Amino acid sequence: MPEPRARERILARLRAAPREIPPRPEAEARPPAAPGPETAAALEAALTAMRAEVHRLPGGRWAAELRERLAGRGLSELLYFPGSPWAVELEEAWTPAAQDSPRLVAWEGAVEDFRGRLFSAAAGITAAAAAAADPGVLLLRPGPEEPRLLSLVPPVHVVLVPAERIYPTFEDALADGSFAPPLAANLVLVSGPSKTADIELTLAFGVHGPRELLVFILA
Amino acid sequence: MADSAFESRIEQALEDETLRRNFASALGAFAARRRSVFPDGRALERLRTQAAAIRDRALARLPELLEELESRLTANGIRVHWAETAAVGCRLVLEILEAHGVRRVVKGKSMVSEEMHLNAFLARHGIETVETDLGEFIIQLAGETPAHIIVPAVHKNRAQIARLFQEKIAGAPYTEEVTELNAIARRTLRERFREAGAGLSGVNFAVAETGTLCLVENEGNGRMCTGVPPLHIAVMGIEKVIERLEDLPPLLRLLTGSATGQRVTTYVNLISGPRRNADPDGPREVHLVLLDNGRSAVYADPELRATLRCIRCGCCLNHCPVYARIGGHAYGTTYPGPIGKVLTPQLLGIDRAGELPFASTLCGACEEVCPVRIPLAHLLRRLRAEAVRSPASRGDRRGSGRPDRLERLAWWAWGQAVQRPSIYRAILAGGRWLGGLLPPVGPLERWMRTHAEPRFSRRNLRRILRRQGIPDA
Structure with missing residues (x-):
């Protein structure tokens, strides 16, 4: 069994060292910026540069439009979480089912019972809680309304981004409610599809996470 | 001839052409990408100062x-x-x-x-x-x-x-x-x-x-x-x-x-x-x-504590002329490159890893790119001094930092020469006319295998300065 006093000994050694505590460094003085129309365009440019595919959807009938845009892409199915706040709109738009659009499949129960199905899913849809145009990231906030693996395991990740939650910078985004304490158990910043350059620095996509990231900005 | 396990790993690495090619191409690409992601030099310097201060304060507390x-x-x-x-x-x-x-x-x-x-x-x-x-x-x-x-x-x-x-x-x-x-x-x-x-x-x-x-x-x-x-x-x-x-x-x-x-x-x-x-x-x-x-233990020394600012980005490796040529395995430690040479002797003890700080040209490239401004070259010098003073370096072990007999003799001769202007000038004149004829023997042979031969100028600096009207001191 490890020494129960390890903690005390480590802290005592640190406290014994000579220390002078400098003041907190001043960040560059800059007025906090709020989301605006130009931030969506900047986010689109940044994400596109990271090989994500970015679309805009009209606020009103976004779900029907989404279904049209996903049609004919060869996606066999789209996995969604019925507990998410926009699930009903999605279900309505997908009724009745049609040949050319992906089949809408609901996540069922806890992951322990759903793992096999999840690992064979073709695509998953989630929403971003917020985004930052610089450096071009979406903030995922999985929790009771969204499984974390839905945005990770299927090879295609479809993600909805509310335009009014796109902040100019990551620093600005920290003002978003998503970062108010206590923090969600899992927050993820995503800038594009999964990638690696571990072999001869050659970029390859989809090594573990999604190969494709389809971003839909909701006006 | 390699005198220590570290030196023999270095020699092995230097002779592995595939390894050197693989490293050279990757590190060059990393350096270029870093330059393009930080196009504004001043903004980068401000960011480095801010990050160093953040890490400094966190360590202080x-x-x-x-x-x-x-x-x-x-x-x-x-x-x-x-x-x-x-x-x-x-x-x-x-x-x-x-x-x-x-x-x-x-x-x-x-x-x-x-x-x-x-x-x-x-x-x-x-x-x-x-x-x-x-x-x-x-x-x-x-x-x-x-x-x-x-x-x-x-x-x-x-x-x-x-x-x-x-x-x-x-x-x-x-x-x-x-x-x-x-x-x-x-x-x-x-x-x-x-x-x-x-x-x-x-x-x-x-x-x-x-x-x-x-x-x-x-x-x-x-x-x-x-x-x-x-x-x-x-x-x-x-x-x-x-x-x-x-x-x-x-x-x-x-x-x-x-x-x-x-x-x-x-x-x-x-x-x-x-x-x-x-x-x-x-x-x-x-x-x-x-x-x-x-x-x-690293923390106990306020100067060495800067080592702990490290955020493990590997940037000092990418810009190190030594790392680029010998690669990561030659160091024989978990953390290679400049940060490894500074961190490892502190974690393992100067007696066990005192050789590492000497595997450096002290060119300072690591320090120039370090995102949290760790004074790597300075810390390398400090650890060299400690390695030389360490009891483990007694005996003329090469690479331990303790000069061997030949090196001591050379420094003694240099000391004698620079104190006597006539001898010093004669050596310089000899270098001007005979420097191109250095025979590849003894330690020179080893050195010349991996270095381009120096070319000595026929005009010495004193004469150039005199001609520009700058008198001898």
């Missing part, structure tokens, strides 16, 4: 921040363990795994776990650990250690990896197509993620204010390791804690820009607890092992 971190993490449901040594750290991880009956573990990239030799320890206790970062996966198949902090398999080219996959992965065909090699790794590792009883990971930053573990990655294997198995164990050095969430954006920007020239990585994981009651997925338990392993 380290004991307080560790306590705050522990209490926040505990409130968030993450269990915190403290380990004074690597051996204790390994035992702690093993005990957690055994308590859950776990035999198979998936692991994300973690330099601290390399420092602990955790995989080998778990293997001895019947637990199989699979590295899931593609680079780590490759070197695990090859039975090697990382050659670089950020790109562990940087020393291997695609043909070498193709052969490795064909040999070690059942059913894998020989292919040099990078996309296909990636697909083979994806297929192989997906099954591991599904079956694993636990995921292991490192930590890039731990935020004391919120009790959050930050994990930076591109592949998604970090998300897999921390999200798919029912148990997540993170290991981290005690120096990685930062004060506030707002300290994160500048540090992340510098980390990814300095490491791989990226504006941001694909994924930044912020983990503040295990799965909560209503969550459909996520690990049921999250543990953090805080490892000291010599860091508190």
